[in-house]
Amino acid sequence: MVSSSRPLPDQILDFLSRHPEQTFKPSELAHRLELGQKALGEVRSALRELARTNQIRREGRKRFGSIGKVGTHHCVGTVRFVKHGGAIVELLPPHEGDVRISQRFLGTAMEGDTVSVAIFPEPAKPAHGKKESPVTEEDRTREGEVVRVLKRGQRPVVGEFRKSKHFFFVAPDDRRIREVYIPKGKTHGARPGSKVVAVVEDWPSPHSNPEGKIVEVLGKTGEVRAEMASVVRMFGLPTGFPDDVLAETEKISDRIPKSEFRNRLDLREETCFTIDPEDAKDFDDAVSLEFLPSGDFKLGVHIADVSYYVREGTALDQEALKRGTSVYLADGVIPMLPENLSNNICSLRPHEDRLTYSAMMVVTPRGTVKDYAIERSIIRSKRRFAYEEVQRILETGKGELANILLPMHSLAKTLLAKRLKEGSIDFETAETKFRFDAHGMPTEIVKKVRQNSNRLIEEFMLLANKSVATHVARRRSERSPQTPGSRPSTHSSAEQLCPSVYRVHDTPNPDKIEELASFVNQFGYSLAVGGNVTSKALQKLLRDVKGKEEEAVINQVAIRAMAKAIYSERNIGHFGLGFKHYTHFTSPIRRYPDLIVHRLLKEYSDGMPMRRRQQLMKALPEICAHSSQMEQRAMEAERDSVRVMQVEYMKRHLGEEFHAVISGVTHFGIFVEVTDLLVEGLIRVRDLEDDYYVFDEKNYAFIGRRHRKRYRLGDKVRVQVVRVDPEEREIDFAMVE
Numbered sequence: 075m076v077s078s079s080r081p082l083p084d085q086i087l088d089f090l091s092r093h094p095e096q097t098f099k100p101s102e103l104a105h106r107l108e109l110g111q112k113a114l115g116e117v118r119s120a121l122r123e124l125a126r127t128n129q130i131r132r133e134g135r136k137r138f139g140s141i142g143k144v145g146t147h148h149c150v151g152t153v154r155f156v157k158h159g160g161a162i163v164e165l166l167p168p169h170e171g172d173v174r175i176s177q178r179f180l181g182t183a184m185e186g187d188t189v190s191v192a193i194f195p196e197p198a199k200p201a202h203g204k205k206e207s208p209v210t211e212e213d214r215t216r217e218g219e220v221v222r223v224l225k226r227g228q229r230p231v232v233g234e235f236r237k238s239k240h241f242f243f244v245a246p247d248d249r250r251i252r253e254v255y256i257p258k259g260k261t262h263g264a265r266p267g268s269k270v271v272a273v274v275e276d277w278p279s280p281h282s283n284p285e286g287k288i289v290e291v292l293g294k295t296g297e298v299r300a301e302m303a304s305v306v307r308m309f310g311l312p313t314g315f316p317d318d319v320l321a322e323t324e325k326i327s328d329r330i331p332k333s334e335f336r337n338r339l340d341l342r343e344e345t346c347f348t349i350d351p352e353d354a355k356d357f358d359d360a361v362s363l364e365f366l367p368s369g370d371f372k373l374g375v376h377i378a379d380v381s382y383y384v385r386e387g388t389a390l391d392q393e394a395l396k397r398g399t400s401v402y403l404a405d406g407v408i409p410m411l412p413e414n415l416s417n418n419i420c421s422l423r424p425h426e427d428r429l430t431y432s433a434m435m436v437v438t439p440r441g442t443v444k445d446y447a448i449e450r451s452i453i454r455s456k457r458r459f460a461y462e463e464v465q466r467i468l469e470t471g472k473g474e475l476a477n478i479l480l481p482m483h484s485l486a487k488t489l490l491a492k493r494l495k496e497g498s499i500d501f502e503t504a505e506t507k508f509r510f511d512a513h514g515m516p517t518e519i520v521k522k523v524r525q526n527s528n529r530l531i532e533e534f535m536l537l538a539n540k541s542v543a544t545h546v547a548r549r550r551s552e553r554s555p556q557t558p559g560s561r562p563s564t565h566s567s568a569e570q571l572c573p574s575v576y577r578v579h580d581t582p583n584p585d586k587i588e589e590l591a592s593f594v595n596q597f598g599y600s601l602a603v604g605g606n607v608t609s610k611a612l613q614k615l616l617r618d619v620k621g622k623e624e625e626a627v628i629n630q631v632a633i634r635a636m637a638k639a640i641y642s643e644r645n646i647g648h649f650g651l652g653f654k655h656y657t658h659f660t661s662p663i664r665r666y667p668d669l670i671v672h673r674l675l676k677e678y679s680d681g682m683p684m685r686r687r688q689q690l691m692k693a694l695p696e697i698c699a700h701s702s703q704m705e706q707r708a709m710e711a712e713r714d715s716v717r718v719m720q721v722e723y724m725k726r727h728l729g730e731e732f733h734a735v736i737s738g739v740t741h742f743g744i745f746v747e748v749t750d751l752l753v754e755g756l757i758r759v760r761d762l763e764d765d766y767y768v769f770d771e772k773n774y775a776f777i778g779r780r781h782r783k784r785y786r787l788g789d790k791v792r793v794q795v796v797r798v799d800p801e802e803r804e805i806d807f808a809m810v811e
Contacts (some may be wrong), residue, residue, distance in 0.1 A: 083129075092221055099138075101114060121138050149191055152187070160180070161174075161183070162175070183223055184251065232292075232307045232308040242255075252283050252284060255283050326383055345456050346454070348459065355417045357422040359535065371439075372437075375534055377672075378421065379431050380662040381662065384411070398700060399665050400664035403711065404508055405715070430451045431451065432450075441485070446544075450676065465527040479530075489536075499616065502626075504521060508719050519753070539656055543576060575658070575697070576657050579637060581649050582635055582636050587607045593628075597619075599618055609649055641699075721799075731794045733749045734792070740769075743756050745757075746791060755804070756806055758806065762809065764811070774786060
């Protein structure tokens with residue numbers, strides 16, 4: 075019998091209306107509606123009655139279809155796979171928002187494809203507020219089904235080339251993608267065991283595998299160079315700049331015109347300097363500090379004025395927009411801008427005149443910004459510091475420019491304390507970097523330490539970004555100026571606002587916060603979740619776990635409970651920082667949104683015509699959405715590249731023992747993270763040989779049945795490397811007693 079809250083005829087009508095150009099047999103409908111073959115008789119009866127009353131059409135004896143054309147509930151969008159299976163379809167105008175697509179409703183759609191999607195009649199969860207269209211801004215979590223692939227995204231499939239008894243195929247690195255059948259003559263000379271790049275040429279039905287061809291052979295699967303190349307190809311990262319972009323770059327002079335000296339604030343005599351990682355090649359921010367007679371500080375944050383060189387609409391600009399961000403892989407960088415710009419002309423190299431945008435902030439000894447000015451400027455950096463150098467000066471009180479660095483450090487501590495007091499969340503996220511031999515093989519994994527020198531720059535950049543966003547917000551609150559005797563503007567107040575780009579961070583999902591509260595409770599901590607959780611409550615939790623053995627695990631779980639920070643033309647504030655106004659202004663060499671902010675600041679100061687405002691109001695949403703997507707792509711590629719190098723490194727340390735912490739517990743085993751290397755691997759439950767262990771899902775633990783020994787999330791353990799699989803990028807450990 076059919077068991078559903080909706081009558082079977084309604085289910086059939088809804089399904090057929092989503093597939094207006096297809097016909098189905100009763101057995102196919104029973105399967106697609108997940109009713110099972112036992113309900114086949116009821117499906118046949120319902121179909122006959124619907125056809126008799128002309129509610130559906132009948133073709134031949136056994137096929138049934140919808141009457142009429144595609145309904146208004148069909149939308150067009152772009153497919154984006156999500157981590158745990160299924161996909162999101164990001165809708166294209168005139169519709170807005172996202173539609174969730176489960177794996178079984180993807181059809182033949184792949185990452186990047188443009189598809190027609192049918193919206194299911196009801197969302198998965200009750201939505202609040204009135205719905206004005208199938209997908210509105212207030213209803214971004216509807217579910218649906220891909221009904222047709224309109225255009226292939228040409229996203230390559232990267233994987234291992236294999237041979238079965240009768241045919242060749244590619245087993246994708248991305249397990250969400252089906253194996254791709256490769257006909258003879260389209261193998262590009264690949265041999266089984268090779269890492270290859272394939273493109274799909276034909277995929278007519280989800281009931282069969284896609285068919286394609288090999289376009290590139292990267293090397294032998296498991297070899298580090300081939301695996302790193304596969305990361306670049308899988309994420310569609312660029313490997314070079316187009317000729318027209320390079321031609322434009324070559325025409326850019328490194329000499330600054332005299333007119334720019336006249337039109338800018340000349341800060342070349344100021345003591346400005348840069349502080350960056352030891353191996354940095356591009357320096358896009360410099361700092362300065364002046365002591366005012368009032369006892370206040372004038373803090374200067376000076377950012378490379380990339381907007382002077384990368385003009386809107388040029389080939390260089392279009393390429394920067396397309397990339398969105400520089401990508402920092404484990405063994406190198408894929409820059410947003412060509413090297414001559416990023417490492418030379420725009421880079422704030424010492425003892426060279428450079429064009430900048432300066433945020434000059436008057437800050438009280440208590441960390442309050444009394445006044446500020448955002449100015450186009452020109453500086454000459456007096457010194458290039460590495461973080462390690464500055465740290466030694468802060469610790470010893472001695473060294474070059476110590477008379478400025480020590481007060482800077484004191485001011486940074488004040489700014490941090492003030493920020494935390496006002497509710498900003500200060501997550502401790504550990505990172506590593508690799509050292510390589512002459513052949514590019516990893517010889518050492520070094521855990522990055524967040525020291526006072528790092529915090530100094532972090533706090534100054536946060537304050538500059540906040541001040542710029544506040545500056546824009548104040549301008550947005552002002553009406554367009556009216557000339558004496560003129561009639562009031564007929565434009566809406568929204569049109570009169572200054573368009574801009576914001577870095578926003580929404581409040582967390584209440585369900586995820588409930589899960590976090592339940593999780594930390596088992597460690598003896600509490601998180602107040604009545605109503606909406608506050609950033610102050612989360613900050614208190616992080617203070618409570620500071621220095622405890624479970625700190626790293628709770629930090630990671632808390633970060634996963636947060637919403638993702640994104641770029642937006644709409645300012646909703648930044649929950650994590652506790653800021654009402656925040657943007658990205660400080661890294662235009664490597665982030666496109668920062669470049670846009672620089673351009674907009676100039677246009678604001680020059681006077682932005684209403685026509686230009688309206689143009690930007692239309693263009694910025696797409697730029698922000700694209701920049702957020704490119705940032706996410708970069709983060710995923712960076713993580714994958716780190717994993718490749720971690721596996722290569724651990725391959726040379728088989729049998730060695732390490733201190734680790736339990737970072738995850740699941741029914742099939744225990745995930746551990748090596749403390750000093752941040753390398754994660756798995757201890758399979760079958761390898762826990764000293765007892766029969768039972769999985770305690772509620773308490774994230776394994777408990778021995780005889781001896782009651784317990785392995786719990788956050789516990790410190792000693793482990794041994796027992797297996798490394800470069801092809802699967804997996805590391806297996808065993809417990810050491």
